[in-house]
Amino acid sequence: MTTTRPAADVERAHLMVRHVTELYYGADAEEAHTEVRKTPLDTGLQRVITSKLEVQPQTLMRKHRDYFGNVVHHFDVLEPHRALCITAESVVETTHAIACGPEAEPDRRSWEERWAEYLHPSPFVPDLPEYATIEHRVTPDLGAEEFTTALEELGAVLKRDFVYHPGLTEVDSSPAVFFEQGGGVCQDFSHVALGVLRRARVPARYASGYIYDPATDPAQSTLRGASASHAWVQAWHAELGWVGLDPTNDKLVDWQYVRVALGRDYSDVRPVRGVFRGSGEQTLSVAVEMTRLDR
Secondary structure: OOEEOOOOOOEEEEEEEEEEEEEEEEEEEEEEEEOOOOOOOOOOOEEEEEEEEEOOOOOEEEEOOOOOOEEEEEEEEOOOOOEEEEEEEEEEEEEOOEEEEOOOOOOOHHHHOOHHHOOOOOOEEEHHHHHHHHHOOOOOOOOOHHHHHHEEEEEEEEHHOOOEEOOOOOOOHHHHHHHOOOEOOOHHHHHHHHHHHHHHHOEEEEEEEOOOOOEEEEEEEEOOOOOOEEOOOOOOOOOEEEEEEEOOOOOOOOOOOEEEEEOOOOOOOOOOEEEEEEEOHHHHHHHHEEEEEEO
């Protein structure tokens, strides 16, 4: 069962994503070992048409899927280098549907057992009393339509009560910092939404990827987090399956989103992680470009 929102201007779209990560070491790194999650997922809501990953300096790459089904590329650079450039380019067909129904494969386990890892605290989503201060009415026993409406209401509350402000938090900040500062970035909004939903016994997982902004003039954009990797949450419902909510933008996830990785929280989906051996200080540069091809 595929569920869509009414009155869609776009039912399907072809979106091209170019995501470039550049690492500079200041001095020669003798070696580096890196894993990358930048390849979009094939799901019932999107289809990967093309995808490629390039690395400079060139090296052999190995690919596998992690525990959550995400595509992971791993590579080693075993020669001195001062910079590492990782470029991912993909074309993805997306749909306006917000959910594609429960999994077709039968499972004798209860939903609490099947999705236990998305019901409990995780490294970046500890159990905090502050979650109880967020007004919402999402519960696992709501009907399908009421469930999506309640998710939208939760997104509206988070957007109303907290500010989107890069610099208030760090990449490894706890949701406690988000509450203290009164805001943060998409990662923080998503971690807090996960904590609220899990506290309500709704299975919820972290999604990373990209959001396409139709506005050609940044000054006219109404979307937050569209110029970089983006994050949102997926909440599970017995009839709908996984439903995406972008709490940063108070928006159900639709054709504008490209899904790349899923996990319990950000710790499971980092686009790039690794180690290097050298005396230089690492700096990072990231650029994301999205283009709609079917206009």
